[in-house]
Amino acid sequence: MSAEIKYSEEELVLLLQRKDQQAFSYLYDHYSGALNGIICRMVDEAQLAEDILQEAFLKIWNNFGQYDSSKGRLFTWMINLTRNLTIDTLRSKGYKKQQKISKDENSVINYQDKSYGSDRFDSIGLRKQVSNLKPEQKSIIDLAYFNGYTQEEISKELGIPLGTVKTRMRSAIMELRKMLEFN
Amino acid sequence: MEIKDIISSGVLELYVLGIASEQETADVTTWAKQYPEIVAEIATIQASLESYAMAYAVQPPAAVKQKIFAEINPGSLVANQPAKVVGMNPFWKYAAAASIILLIGSAAGNIVFFNKYQEATKNYQATVTAKNSAEEQLAALDEANKEMKNDMGVIQSRNSEPVALHGLEKAPDAAAKIFWMKNTTGDVYIDPSNLPDAPAGMQYQFWGIVDGKPVDGGMIVFSKKGDKYRIQKMKRFGRAEAFAVTLETEGGNPQPKGDMYVMGKM
Numbered sequence: 132m133s134a135e136i137k138y139s140e141e142e143l144v145l146l147l148q149r150k151d152q153q154a155f156s157y158l159y160d161h162y163s164g165a166l167n168g169i170i171c172r173m174v175d176e177a178q179l180a181e182d183i184l185q186e187a188f189l190k191i192w193n194n195f196g197q198y199d200s201s202k203g204r205l206f207t208w209m210i211n212l213t214r215n216l217t218i219d220t221l222r223s224k225g226y227k228k229q230q231k232i233s234k235d236e237n238s239v240i241n242y243q244d245k246s247y248g249s250d251r252f253d254s255i256g257l258r259k260q261v262s263n264l265k266p267e268q269k270s271i272i273d274l275a276y277f278n279g280y281t282q283e284e285i286s287k288e289l290g291i292p293l294g295t296v297k298t299r300m301r302s303a304i305m306e307l308r309k310m311l312e313f314n
Numbered sequence: 315m316e317i318k319d320i321i322s323s324g325v326l327e328l329y330v331l332g333i334a335s336e337q338e339t340a341d342v343t344t345w346a347k348q349y350p351e352i353v354a355e356i357a358t359i360q361a362s363l364e365s366y367a368m369a370y371a372v373q374p375p376a377a378v379k380q381k382i383f384a385e386i387n388p389g390s391l392v393a394n395q396p397a398k399v400v401g402m403n404p405f406w407k408y409a410a411a412a413s414i415i416l417l418i419g420s421a422a423g424n425i426v427f428f429n430k431y432q433e434a435t436k437n438y439q440a441t442v443t444a445k446n447s448a449e450e451q452l453a454a455l456d457e458a459n460k461e462m463k464n465d466m467g468v469i470q471s472r473n474s475e476p477v478a479l480h481g482l483e484k485a486p487d488a489a490a491k492i493f494w495m496k497n498t499t500g501d502v503y504i505d506p507s508n509l510p511d512a513p514a515g516m517q518y519q520f521w522g523i524v525d526g527k528p529v530d531g532g533m534i535v536f537s538k539k540g541d542k543y544r545i546q547k548m549k550r551f552g553r554a555e556a557f558a559v560t561l562e563t564e565g566g567n568p569q570p571k572g573d574m575y576v577m578g579k580m
Contacts, residue, residue, distance in 0.1 A: 163378070
C-alpha cells in the first residue's frame with residue numbers, strides 16, 4: 132500500500148485524465164467506502180451492491196473525460212454518478228426508490244459499525260461530528276443525497292409544501308456545516 | 315437578485331444535490347459565472363456534503379478492487395481453479411516425463427527470452443519517456459509563445475490606452491500597467507508583473523473608480539504554473555476616473571477591505 136503518497140485534487144484529476152493507475156488506486160482507497168455507503172443505503176442485496184460499486188468505478192475510469200472541474204469538485208461528481216447509476220440499476224430491475232434504513236438512526240449506526248473495519252479516513256470521528264443533526268434535518272438530506280429523491284418526492288414523503296423543501300434543505304445543511312466547522 | 319438572497323434561498327443546496335429544476339440550474343450556472351461568492355458557497359456546500367458521505371462510509375469487500383483492476387487491465391486475470399487428478403497408463407507416464415523435460419528446457423529458454431524482453435521493454439520505455447518529456451517541453455514553449463503573442467497584441471493595439479498605476483505607501487516599489495480599449499470595446503487588460511507576491515490565502519483585486527466609488531474589476535490570477543503573473547483581461551469599463559489594485563482575501567470582496575497597493579488616475 133502506498134499510504135505515503137498524497138495527491139491534491141488537481142493532481143488526481145490530471146493523473147486520472149492520463150489514465151494513471153496508481154492515482155486510480157488511491158482514488159479507490161479513499162472514496163470507495165463513501166460511495167459504497169451510498170449504494171448500501173439503497174440496495175439490500177450484497178452482490179448487487181458490489182456489482183454497482185464495480186460498475187461505478189469502471190465508469191469513473193472510462194468516462195473520466197466527462198468530468199469538468201469548473202462545474203464542481205471531483206468527489207461530488209463521483210457521488211452523483213454513483214447515485215444515478217444506483218437509481219438507474221434499481222429502476223431497470225423494477226425496484227422503486229426506497230429508503231432502506233435511514234429512518235431509524237440507531238440501525239444505521241449499528242450497521243455501519245459492523246461493516247466499517249478501519250477508521251483510516253476518520254469516518255468514525257466525522258460521524259460523531261454529524262450525529263447531533265436533528266432527525267428531520269438528517270432525513271431531508273438523506274432523502275436527496277443518499278436516496279435520490281426529487282423535490283416533489285421529498286415534499287410528499289415529508290408532508291411539507293414544495294416551496295418549503297428549499298429552505299428546509301438550506302437550514303439542514305447549514306446545521307451540518309456548523310457541526311463540521313465549515314463556516 | 316442580490317447575492318445574499320441567492321445564498322440564503324437554498325437554491326444552491328438543491329443545485330449541489332442535483333435536484334434543482336432546469337430553470338434553477340440554469341440560473342445558478344449564470345450566477346456562478348458572475349459572482350465568486352456564489353462559487354465559494356457552492357464549494358463549501360459540496361465539501362460539507364462530501365464529509366457527510368465520508369461519515370457514513372461502508373468499507374466494500376477487498377475483492378471488488380481486484381475485480382475493477384482486472385477489468386481495466388484485460389489479460390492480467392489469472393484463472394485460479396484446482397486441477398483434477400486422473401490415473402495414467404505407462405506410455406503416458408513416459409510421454410509425460412519427456413514432456414516435462416521439454417517443458418523445463420523450454421522454461422529455461424523462456425527465462426532467457428524474458429530477460430531480453432524486459433531489457434527491450436526498459437529501453438523502449440526510456441525512449442518513450444524521453445519522447446514524452448520532449449513533447450511536453452515543446453508544448454510548454456508553444457504555450458509560452460502563444461501567451462507572449464497575446465500580450466504583445468494587447469500592448470501593440472492602436473486602440474489601447476496605457477495607464478500607469480503607481481505604488482502607494484504600502485508598497486512604494488510596486489507598479490502595474492493598464493491597457494484600456496477605451497474607445498472601442500472597453501476591454502481592460504492589466505500587466506501585474508510588478509506587484510509583490512500575494513501572501514497565501516490572499517489575492518489582488520482590481521477596481522475601477524467610477525463617480526468616486528470603487529467598482530469591482532475582477533480578481534488578478536496567477537498563471538497556470540503559479541509562478542508568475544501575466545497580462546490578463548479584467549472586467550470592462552466604459553468610463554472610469556482611476557484604476558486601483560487592493561490586496562483582498564481570496565475570491566475577493568464586493569467592496570475593497572484590504573490595503574491599496576497601486577493606483578493611477580486618468
